[in-house]
Amino acid sequence: xxxxxxxxxxxxxVTGKKLTVTCSQNMNHEYxxxxxxxxxxxxxxxxxxxxxxxxxxGDVPEGYKVSRKEKRNFPLILESPSPNQTSLYFCASSGTGxxxxxxxxxxxxxxxxx
Amino acid sequence: xDSVTQMEGPVTLxxxxxxxxxxxxxxxxxxxxxxxxQYPGEGLQLLLKATKADDKxxxxxxEATYRKETTSFHLEKGSVQVSDSxxxxxxxxxxxxxxxxIFGKGTTLxxxx
Numbered sequence: 198x199x200x201x202x203x204x205x206x207x208x209x210x211v212t213g214k215k216l217t218v219t220c221s222q223n224m225n226h227e228y229x230x231x232x233x234x235x236x237x238x239x240x241x242x243x244x245x246x247x248x249x250x251x252x253x254x255g256d257v258p259e260g261y262k263v264s265r266k267e268k269r270n271f272p273l274i275l276e277s278p279s280p281n282q283t284s285l286y287f288c289a290s291s292g293t294g295x296x297x298x299x300x301x302x303x304x305x306x307x308x309x310x311x
Numbered sequence: 312x313d314s315v316t317q318m319e320g321p322v323t324l325x326x327x328x329x330x331x332x333x334x335x336x337x338x339x340x341x342x343x344x345x346x347x348x349q350y351p352g353e354g355l356q357l358l359l360k361a362t363k364a365d366d367k368x369x370x371x372x373x374e375a376t377y378r379k380e381t382t383s384f385h386l387e388k389g390s391v392q393v394s395d396s397x398x399x400x401x402x403x404x405x406x407x408x409x410x411x412x413i414f415g416k417g418t419t420l421x422x423x424x
Contacts, residue, residue, distance in 0.1 A: 287355065301357075302355040
């Protein structure tokens with residue numbers, strides 16, 4: 198089954214404790230992206246990657262890092278989380294052959310930083 | 312820059328009522344347009360899409376037509392069900408090349424029996 202997976206689904210942590218949210222896709226997609234969803238703000242892009250070793254900032258990259266060492270994986274790293282990073286995070290992927298550029302989304306990771 | 316504006320919610324309807332959720336966009340090129348749906352506790356699923364002007368996307372009884380003259384992509388369904396209760400997002404891809412989607416803020420639909 199074609200899918201995007203994320204782990205963990207839920208995470209509660211404390212300010213300053215480094216964490217990583219994993220994302221993996223099994224569709225051989227070149228493009229991967231991270232979004233955060235906040236009430237009243239919709240979805241905003243954090244970082245994206247056009248292919249292995251190619252990453253770039255989205256609209257709200259501050260406080261986040263990413264890496265793309267393998268085509269299927271695109272982890273999101275919060276090196277020193279702060280309470281304003283409490284949010285619902287989605288990973289998404291898309292292939293160059295995808296009609297119209299639609300993206301496939303993971304199930305989301307709900308992060309709470311206290 | 313490119314943007315999407317969709318009607319504020321929440322929208323509350325009775326089962327079998329007609330649904331319209333308005334979406335308008337601003338884009339300099341020829342974007343693709345999408346409606347995504349987010350059911351409670353789940354991720355976003357593509358509901359329907361249209362890649363060029365006058366295209367009609369349809370799925371699960373929902374429809375939306377890409378209207379370039381009015382820069383709109385309104386979502387409609389003739390008879391909603393309780394199971395349609397969800398958050399609906401209108402989105403555009405500015406360049407059809409699999410890059411960032413630009414989302415509206417979402418509209419919450421609640422359908423009661």
